[in-house]
Amino acid sequence: EPEVTQTPSHQVTQMGQEVILRCVPISNHLYFYWYRQILGQKVEFLVSFYNNEISEKSEIFDDQFSVERPDGSNFTLKIRSTKLEDSAMYFCASSSRQGDYGYTFGSGTRLTVV
């Protein structure tokens, strides 16, 4: 069964450093998403991406964050100048069409900022 692949599974970074979280969505999917889950809290939407541009972003997704689809297969989330409160599980997801029940989530990247 096709799956969304996220790397790395765990990342520890120093406060103030930049991190790039990587995702390989399902190959025939067109919509891509990043979500965040702070430990013990609910899953929060960050950004959606379609046709090489951001479709929607949340208030969380400020200038510290950026997304890119550099090569037609990878979908990355860059967090600049990380803060302690950026520590969370970051999920990538993809879907074949908007609203289709075929949302598939990756297994997540657990980011720890120290």
Next chain:
Amino acid sequence: AQKITQTQPGMFVQEKEAVTLDCTYDTSDQSYGLFWYKQPSSGEMIFLIYQGSYDEQNATEGRYSLNFQKARKSANLVISASQLGDSAMYFCASHQDYKLSFGAGTTVTVRA
């Protein structure tokens, strides 16, 4: 923005019994989708079941069924014949615009 409410922070259920997880949503849109996801302790998000707002029948997927009451704006998940492996966090979510909005989740613990 969509708001999803899950009022049960935690539930215990005996193995082989059924459990119902509550979910209500708040939307003024006519077209939307409702989802349930399972998150075991390992952290991944596992899709369980989907209900479209125009679907006339309640969705079912194996031991999972969704009790969809559109007028009440509720989409409760029923897990039948609970198994120890069902112990996890369960999230209700709705799709609208370009994103999923999640509830706070319900932790289910299945007792032997």
